[in-house]
Each structure stands twice: as structure tokens, then as C-alpha cells.
Amino acid sequence: MAGAVPTTTRNPSPSRAQGDYTMPLVVLTSLFFMWGFITALNDILIPHLRAVFTLSYVQAMLIQFCFFAAYLIVSFPAGYVVEKLGYKRGIIVGLVVAGLGCLLFYPAAGRASYALFLGALFILASGITLLQVAANPYVTVLGRPETASARLNLTQAFNSLGTTLAPFFGSMLILAVAARPVADAATLSPAERAAQAAAEASAVQGPYIGLAVVLFLIAVVIALSRLPAIEAAEQPAELPPDTAQAVYHTHDSVWQYRHLVLGALGIFVYVGAEVSIGSFLVNFMADPGVAGLPEETAAKYLSLYWGGAMVGRFIGAALLKKVRPGHLLAFNALVVVGLLVLAMLVSGKAAMWAMLAIGLFNSIMFPTIFSLAIEGLGKHTGEGSGVVCMAIVGGAIVPVIMGFFADRIGLLHAFFVPALCYLYIAYYGLKGHYADFEPVAARRQG
Template sequence: MADQQNKYTGALAVLTSLFFIWGFLTSLNDILIPHLKAVFTLNYTQAMLVQFCFFAAYFVMSVPCGYLVDRVGYKPGIIVGLTVAGGGCLLFYPAAGLHSYPLFLTAFFVLASGITLLQVAANPYVTVLGNPDTASSRLTMTQAFNSLGTTLGPYFGSLLILATAVKTADQIAGLDPEQLSVYQAAEAAAVQQPYLWLAAVLFGLAAVFSLLKLPSVSATVPASAQGDITATRAEQSAWHFPLLVLGALAIFVYVGGEVAIGSFLVNFLGQAHIAGLAEQEAGKLVSFYWGGAMVGRFLGAVAMRKVHPGKALIFNALCAAGLVGVAMLAGGRVATLAILAVGLCNSIMFPTIFSLALTGLGPHTGQGSGILCSAIVGGALIPLLQGWFADRIGIQHAFFVPLLCYLYIAYYGSRCARQLRFSNC
């Protein structure tokens, strides 16, 4: 038993690198959005097409990825996912060189397709790689390293991508051909070099994983939840499990709300009545939003060994909704601190929803993971919806969209707290 636990510990340690890298890549979108918005003179709705194309890949690719993982296993799925994500990073080079927004959107889709496969393979792998009754705590801990990536991503992205001030449309029109060429080359290089390095890291990780010997495990059902599953239900599709279906909607609104807030932070903090910050300085503060999630996940991984996951979800969701409400109604430092503090509340939401929704699926865990990951498409649609409202009623008031998302998550937590009976409740 001790040797098996040590083997699992090593595998979990290696898997944390995946959570870190896809967190880093995802949070870079928050920096590229204001950059591309300025470079291509886009409105908020057009700028949110970045998140639409990125998270649409989850909807298009998640279910096929779930079937792929069920067929070939976790490790091959991870290797393919890293390779595809690396190819997506390479596409940023011609997109920046050709100054093509459609090609940028294509690159985001390909990159996210690789990350989708990583999520579909790695998330359930963590839940079954150890004691099933502590799956929520274990996934929360690995997600904490995902948050480390999302914390560092905006900071380094601000230094590298937002270092060159983007000119306005009038300023660009006043440049002669030679000056315009120099300016466009500088803007392209700001994007090209970071993503070339990221591609190299992803291909390197794929090579490392191809050489590693990871334990082969199958999905199991927590002993405390076995009574909830009949032999007949075990033969059905994952769609027959209510907590999975409701959990998919919770993942949809959670990712949508979290991404929407992160996507608008740079522009929100740039508002004169909020913080009045320049893009690069506002971009650095985005790290505090994602850093709060990192701190909360490390704390939550310990606390949730004592607290029922459903109750923790209710508490965090209601706190997040309250903070978003304050950011909508206040200004200055109060609004700034309130919106950044939402990240702390986000901390345990994704891993908790994910593990609760997979409870009792047994052999349908791969399919259930694909369904849940396809629900990440909320990150494509909800920011786009908030962008539509921001163009009409302003950024600050448009935050009512994520506020509604958090209220639904509180409902899902209450539903889980009533229905599930864990040994630690």
C-alpha cells in the first residue's frame, strides 16, 4: 500500500506541471485582449471573440476528447494534447507577422483544442489517482498550481506584450510607410517571441511524458456514494446522472463568469473613476485576481478535508456575488479591491464542481469529464454577452452577468449538500 501511494504521489507531482502550463496559457488571453483590441481598433464585443474562439474549442472538442481518452488512456491523451497546444502556439508567429486578426483567432482555437484534451485527461486522472473520498481535496490542490500559472501569466505577459504602448488609430494614420513597418514589426515581435518559447516548453513536456511510466488506474466509485448507484444505472449514459447535468451548467457559468471578469479587468481598471491605470500597470494587477484563486486553493485543499464540498461552494459563490455587486456600485479603491478579491472566492469552485459532478459515475467518468469540459464553452459565450452589454451600458454595469453566474453556483452547492452524503460531512 505504501509503495502504491508513493507511486501515485510521483504521478501527481508530474501532473501538476500540466495544470501550471495551461493556467499560464489561459491567463495570457487577459493580456492579449486589450493588446489586440488596441492594435486592431476593436470594440468590446469584437475583442471578446478571442475568448469565444478559445473556449469554443472546449465545446467542439471535449466530447470527442472524452471518447479518445476512454479508448487510448490518460497518458497518450496528455501527450497528444501537449503536441496540439504547441502547434497552436506556433500559429501566433504568422498571425502576428501578417497582422491578421482571423489568424489570431484560429491560433487561439488550436491552442485551446490541445488544452481541452489535457483537461479531459488530467482532471479525471487526478480524481481517480488515490482515495476517491478525498478527490475534491486532491483536485483542489493540483488546481492550486493551475492558479500559480494564471497568477504568473498576466504579470509576465504585461512585461513582454504590453511593454510597447499601442498607438491609436489616428496616430497610426499619421505614420509614414517606413514608420508603420517598424511599428508593426515591434508589435508582432511582442507576441511572437513569448509564444515561440511556450511552444518549445509544450513540445518538451510532450517528450518528457512519452518517457514517463505513469500508473494505470480505472475510475472507481467512492464507498460512501455507492449506495446511490444501482446496477441498472451503472449501465446507462453519464447524462442520466442529475448532478452531472446540473454540474455541467455550473461549470458553464463558473468559467464564463471567471473569464469574463478577467477579460475586462485591464479595461475596467483603466477607467478614470476606478483606478485610471495604464495598460501595463493594470495588467500586472490582473495577477492579484488569479493569485487570490491560487492562495484560496492551497487553503481550500486543507479546509475541504473537514468541510463538505457543497457547503464550501455555497459560501464562496455568495461571497463572490457580493463582491461583484460592490464593484458594480462603488468606485475607486473599493471597486478595485472588490473585483480583485473575487479571485479568492473563485479558488475552490472549479475543482469542487468538477469532482462533485463526477461522483458515482464509475465507468462513465471519461464521458462525464468530456461533458463537463465541453461546458467550459461558457468561457466563450458569457464574456461575449458581457461585451455586448459593455458596449451599451458600460463595463461597470455589465458585471451583472457574472453576478448571476455566481448565484446559480450557490444553488448547485446547496443541491449537492442536500443530495450527497460524504464521510466528512
């Protein structure tokens, strides 16, 4: 949604522009914070469960694989669920499913079963996927069409707040329980090792039970709240400012909307690039040719990366009220390409700071691509949101591609992979999201 969000042609009363949606937006913002917090906890689970179960790196990365796989498997069906139940009920169902996933961490830890942990993560991520499918488009329709991207960026800023705070709480509540060194574990009998693993795995029980309680409470609050019921649109009520003299194509199938398909690809490469950079950033900063930091010290700098994304979203929410979303998206993407090239060409701490600065410019990309992709889908908005959320599976695939090149040409030069991703994002911001628009004069001639 560059500037306009589809509304029903029946002009519901009161209109969206006239309604006061402050409280509904406050309630929805809590959802963005929660799923950011939960997603960032995966970075704590990986080292913890790797130590508990003595996993290889490939086995440990199944945590992220199972989490992001839910977006691919669940997103499109979730779109149909939202269309059948409505935005509000869809959000409640998503919260309940995510809460059940959190509760499953208790038996997974009790049995010290890595397979159960992975299953719990998949269910948890399925609930979060449903939340995203329902809440993202809901935020865009709660207010004036021309400020849709600004609202979504503002709520996403609280998502970044969750990702910034989660590592600190996770380190205190989970990583504070240190795994027994391998040398000590080797002296234990099989039964003693199983008991030790169960004791260490239990460190996640309290935090995730607490998360389940919070998710269920939010579901109750939303169920009791008087959130406005907004119907899917038949056609856009107002053209985006980028396309003042244009008409919008309507299609029978959601897959016929080229700007949606191109936007889904944009989400795929963006999430993939973001996860790739985050996954390799500690190793990058620990490289003697860059900063030579101990890994523990390098890990602390990640808060600057995620904190930059949070600050950037607050700034972006203000800028998007005055700047065309597509143009700002393209500008930020090209800046990131420049920072990646700079990091690949120079050495020392300049390269480290260039990488950390990427977080600031990543800030507005996900919500802006999302809003542009589902603009004007009308009755297909729920399905379209599901298609876009499916593309988040890029977070499981692009890092593997980058890792393939890192093993062969070195980590530093492997950053060309996310650079290519951001070049596509720049294209989408400048041109790709216009795919289903055409000049009025050309339409008349046709």
C-alpha cells in the same frame, strides 16, 4: 466528486489508496501551470494584436471567442479520445496539439495575418482542452477517493500560479514592443504599413516558440514516465461522506446523469461569471465613482485578483480534507454573491476591494464543481469530463450577456448577471450534486 471517486470493482493491486502517486502528481501539476499560463497570455495578446491590426473591440474579442469555442467543439470528442487512448496517451496528444498551435504563431506573425492568429489560437486551445479532459479526472483517481477534491484544488492552485505570472512575462516579452501610433501609421504607404504590422506582430514569435518547446519537452517526460494505468470504474468503491446512507444510480448514457448535467451548467455559469468579472474589472476600478484609477494602474491590481485565487486554492486544498466539498462550494458562492451586492450598493474603494476579494473565494469553485460533476460516472468518466469541459464555453457567452446589460443599465448594476450565476453554484453545492443519489430505504421500497 464530493469525497469519493469511482474505482473498478476488480480492486486493482496495488490499490489507489496504497500506491505512491507523488511523482505522477508532480508531473501532472506542471500541466495545470502551463495551461493557466497560456490562457492568461490571451489578456496580453488582446491589446497587442488590437494595436497591430487596428482592430475594433469586437474584432479583438474574437481572440477569446476562438479560444473558448474550442472547449465547446473539442471537449466531447476529446472524451472519446481519452477513453480510447487512456489518460496518459490523451495527455501526450493534448501537449503535442497545443505545441503545434504555439508553432503556428510563427507563420501567423510572419504573414501579419489576424485570421492565422485566430486559427493558431483555436488549435492551441484544442490541445489544452484535451489536456483538461484527460488530466482533471486523472488527478482525481491518483490517490484516496475521499481526498479527490483536495488534490484537484491543489493542482489547480498551480494553474492560478500560471495565470498570475503570465501577465508579467507577457508584458516584458510581448507588450515591450510598442505599436506605432496611429498618426505615424497614417503617413506610411500600404506596403510600409504591412511591413510595420509584420515587425510588431513578430513580438509573439519568440515567446510562443519557447512555449512550444516546453510543451513538447513535457510530452517527452510524460511519455518516458511510469504513470499508473488506471481503468475507468464500473461503480463507486466508497460513497461520499455527504451521502453515507445512499445508493448510486447507474445509467447507460452519460447524459442520463443529472448531477453531471447540472454540474456542467455549474461550470458554464462559473467560467462565464469569472471571465465577466475579469473582463470588466479594469473599467470598474477606473470608474470615478469607484476608485478613479488610470487604466494602467488598475490593470496592475488584477494580479491581486488572480493571486487571491492561487492562495485560496492552497487553503481550499487543506480545508477540503475536513469540510464537505459541496458545503464549502456553496459557502464560497454565497460569499461572492455578498461581495457583488456590496460592490453594487457602495461606492469608492470599498467597492473595488470587494471585487478584488472575489478571486480568493473563486479559488476552489472550478475544481470542486468538476469533481462533483464526474463523481460515480464509472466507464463514462472520460465522456463526462468532456461534457464538463464543453461547458467552459460559458466564458464566451456570459460576458456578452453582461455587456448587453452594461450598455443599457450601466456597468455597476450589470454585475447582477454574475451574481445570479453564483446563486446557481450555491444551489449545486447544497443540493444539485445529489441528483443521482437516493436513500437506501427509499430504493428498497421502490
